[in-house]
Amino acid sequence: MMDAIAKEIEHRKNYLFGTADTNILDTIYFGGGTPSLLNASDFEIIFAALSLNYKWNPDTEITLECNPDDVTEEKLMLWKKYGVNRLSIGVQSFIDNHLLTMNRSHNAAMAIHAVELANKCGIENISIDLIYGLPDLSPADWQANLKTAEQLPINHISCYALTIEERTALSHFVKTKKINIPTDEIVITQFKELVDWAMNNNFDHYEISNFCRVGFHSRHNSNYWSGKNYIGIGPSAHSYNGHSRQWNIANNNAYIDSVTNSKPYFEAETLTQENKYNEYVMIHLRTKAGVDILQLQQQFGKEYTSHFEKKIAAYVTQNQVVVMQNNYALTMEGKLFADAIAGDCFVEV
Numbered sequence: 001m002m003d004a005i006a007k008e009i010e011h012r013k014n015y016l017f018g019t020a021d022t023n024i025l026d027t028i029y030f031g032g033g034t035p036s037l038l039n040a041s042d043f044e045i046i047f048a049a050l051s052l053n054y055k056w057n058p059d060t061e062i063t064l065e066c067n068p069d070d071v072t073e074e075k076l077m078l079w080k081k082y083g084v085n086r087l088s089i090g091v092q093s094f095i096d097n098h099l100l101t102m103n104r105s106h107n108a109a110m111a112i113h114a115v116e117l118a119n120k121c122g123i124e125n126i127s128i129d130l131i132y133g134l135p136d137l138s139p140a141d142w143q144a145n146l147k148t149a150e151q152l153p154i155n156h157i158s159c160y161a162l163t164i165e166e167r168t169a170l171s172h173f174v175k176t177k178k179i180n181i182p183t184d185e186i187v188i189t190q191f192k193e194l195v196d197w198a199m200n201n202n203f204d205h206y207e208i209s210n211f212c213r214v215g216f217h218s219r220h221n222s223n224y225w226s227g228k229n230y231i232g233i234g235p236s237a238h239s240y241n242g243h244s245r246q247w248n249i250a251n252n253n254a255y256i257d258s259v260t261n262s263k264p265y266f267e268a269e270t271l272t273q274e275n276k277y278n279e280y281v282m283i284h285l286r287t288k289a290g291v292d293i294l295q296l297q298q299q300f301g302k303e304y305t306s307h308f309e310k311k312i313a314a315y316v317t318q319n320q321v322v323v324m325q326n327n328y329a330l331t332m333e334g335k336l337f338a339d340a341i342a343g344d345c346f347v348e349v
């Protein structure tokens, strides 16, 4: 897999910046799956390919998603050696029986230790992921999770409402009523408690699922949310260059076989103006700043802008959207219906 990834890096070296060789990478993001499983020789292969085809500097944000049970001093030294300066640690919960339900291979003590060890080893930019809307997550449990997070040396937190993915054990247990998932009301209450907690603990709610201390927003994800170009390397990775989107085949073996034997390994779609406008509205409405009407006009022109203004007006009246100078942003109530409100502002494709 590493050799195939290195080959794809070489093969697509002009995707982001064309042939210009002056460009510096703003961010590098190791996501997955579980990149924290990679060992020293894996990193050597990837970074050797990256350094042959890209430039970056100490200011480049290099994030690695890791599972707590993979965080050791040895791994932290390895990640730091390759310039990793931000960790996204998949904690999910600080309650052991919930981690068992989620079939996670770490417990709460290991999660706390992972964060503290990473900080002790000099990684200041640490984010943790938590999941709410879990079966049996009581209000006290959720408060306890947030209380524990508050006491840790973290500067960023991503909180996701549990989604039941098709073809997973969880979806089977839910379908066969072996597991009961909480009502929407309970999930909404947990989201509201999270937003209150963030406000009381100086975490800026800069995107629906993301909260950070000042200066610690995820640059990589913020680039997604402001429509910047990116290249995705590896199985099922997505890339975007402003006018088309492409995605690699998802199956590991098929990806390795196709890349190694120079066979087609991705599909692509050319984005229409309608596609681009709909995506613009969706990703920007999920951010704290919302949609900047001047930027929208500049990028899409009068017709799209007046369509947006006509559609969003109803939500302003219902206090689900607030207008701040040129920006239309979701209120707390609006955040609960972010995708529905965005969808209503879409144009037909």
Ligand SMILES: C[S@@+](CC[C@H](N)C(=O)[O-])C[C@H]1O[C@@H](n2cnc3c(N)ncnc32)[C@H](O)[C@@H]1O
Residues within 6 Å of the ligand: 031, 032, 033, 034, 035, 065, 066, 067, 089, 090, 091, 092, 129, 130, 131, 160, 161, 162, 163, 164, 165
């Ligand atoms: C790209 S995943 C990271 C993959 C990670 N190795 C893992 O084990 O989930 C990013 C985050 O998505 C969240 N996540 C994973 N499965 C989820 C689910 N079914 N519902 C909600 N969030 C989920 C977790 O918080 C996870 O840390």
